[in-house]
Amino acid sequence: MDDTATNGATLSRSPAGTSVKTAISIENLTVRYGEFAALKNLSLTVADGELLTVLGPSGSGKSTLLNIVAGSVFADEGRIRFEGLDVTHMPPHKRRIGMVFQRYTLFLNRTVAENIAFPLEIRKTDKDIQKKLVAEALDMVGLTAQASRYPSQISGGQAQRAALARAVVFKPAIMLMDEPLGALDRALRKTLQYEIRSLQQRLRVPMLYVTHDQEEAMSLSDRIVIVRDGKIYADGPPRELYRSPRSTWGANFLGDANCLPTDGVLNHGRVEVADSQLVPVSGQSSGSKKSSVLVRPENLQVSRTSGNNAEFKAEVEWVEYLGPFQKIRLKCFGTELVAQVNGQSGDFAKGEHVFIGWRGEDAILIEQD
Numbered sequence: 001m002d003d004t005a006t007n008g009a010t011l012s013r014s015p016a017g018t019s020v021k022t023a024i025s026i027e028n029l030t031v032r033y034g035e036f037a038a039l040k041n042l043s044l045t046v047a048d049g050e051l052l053t054v055l056g057p058s059g060s061g062k063s064t065l066l067n068i069v070a071g072s073v074f075a076d077e078g079r080i081r082f083e084g085l086d087v088t089h090m091p092p093h094k095r096r097i098g099m100v101f102q103r104y105t106l107f108l109n110r111t112v113a114e115n116i117a118f119p120l121e122i123r124k125t126d127k128d129i130q131k132k133l134v135a136e137a138l139d140m141v142g143l144t145a146q147a148s149r150y151p152s153q154i155s156g157g158q159a160q161r162a163a164l165a166r167a168v169v170f171k172p173a174i175m176l177m178d179e180p181l182g183a184l185d186r187a188l189r190k191t192l193q194y195e196i197r198s199l200q201q202r203l204r205v206p207m208l209y210v211t212h213d214q215e216e217a218m219s220l221s222d223r224i225v226i227v228r229d230g231k232i233y234a235d236g237p238p239r240e241l242y243r244s245p246r247s248t249w250g251a252n253f254l255g256d257a258n259c260l261p262t263d264g265v266l267n268h269g270r271v272e273v274a275d276s277q278l279v280p281v282s283g284q285s286s287g288s289k290k291s292s293v294l295v296r297p298e299n300l301q302v303s304r305t306s307g308n309n310a311e312f313k314a315e316v317e318w319v320e321y322l323g324p325f326q327k328i329r330l331k332c333f334g335t336e337l338v339a340q341v342n343g344q345s346g347d348f349a350k351g352e353h354v355f356i357g358w359r360g361e362d363a364i365l366i367e368q369d
Contacts (some may be wrong), residue, residue, distance in 0.1 A: 098168050099172070197220050324342075
């Protein structure tokens with residue numbers, strides 16, 4: 001099996017020093033299943049060497065997008081290009097894609113080394129080169145000692161490392177990740193997140209990563225694209241999307257958020273919220289009556305005494321101790337707020353009356369959905 005496209009072009013990585021700026025170009029994609037549009041005129045680019053995560057709720061279209069890039073689904077409208085080459089109608093095996101799924105999909109009757117060698121076998125790679133590439137891939141994911149074992153003889157984390165090695169052994173032009181860590185426990189997920197990111201940076205291969213886990217997306221990505229109802233809702237670096245979300249939906253989707261409805265009229269650095277109280281906020285008047293003050297839990301200060309930006313009376317409703325920090329649910333301004341404070345900052349009890357507040361620079365006005 002070769003990597004030659006139907007039009008005679010060959011899809012391959014650019015030579016060193018001549019890297020193409022755009023690795024993946026997705027143009028005006030529309031996908032319909034009957035009357036339902038899974039993707040609606042969606043356009044997106046992935047830069048060479050970039051790790052871009054597609055994030056979205058169930059049914060948003062993120063998996064459909066990944067399947068189109070992989071070639072297992074074809075769009076009703078639009079184009080896909082890899083490094084300038086049109087692959088819209090190219091079959092999957094000619095796209096030079098390495099793909100890792102949530103399920104390991106290893107062959108049970110093959111050893112770890114034989115599983116990793118499979119992509120090279122179907123490409124009829126020379127046996128000596130196969131051995132060299134498999135050895136490199138095993139070393140890259142720390143599985144050299146497990147090379148002769150079968151999938152039933154290794155752990156889940158090792159199986160996912162083997163799947164990752166199999167996806168990169170043939171030097172793919174593009175890497176696709178379809179919720180690869182979803183079946184693993186939290187501690188193992190964190191370890192493999194670091195390993196995937198380190199491997200991607202070492203290889204400098206562009207990666208399209210699909211997940212529903214917001215924390216995973218934040219920790220891994222150069223850039224995040226949030227898909228909602230088949231369209232791109234937001235696109236930017238993790239820090240930017242977290243600190244300056246477009247609306248209350250985006251604020252709540254990407255982390256915990258305290259959103260207080262307001263008329264958006266700024267009065268000496270403050271806006272009016274429920275109970276006619278004026279709270280500090282940065283920026284300018286929104287000009288819209290459908291606005292909210294956004295304060296992230298880590299910016300909400302809780303104190304037993306007033307002062308130091310803790311000026312509003314609140315009641316503790318619930319405390320969740322999480323080791324390094326604790327989450328405190330509070331009743332204030334006629335609604336429930338969440339604060340995240342240091343785990344060593346003292347014990348707060350349900351029903352306790354406290355003072356809360358925040359610095360003006362830690363709150364922004366956003367659109368209210």
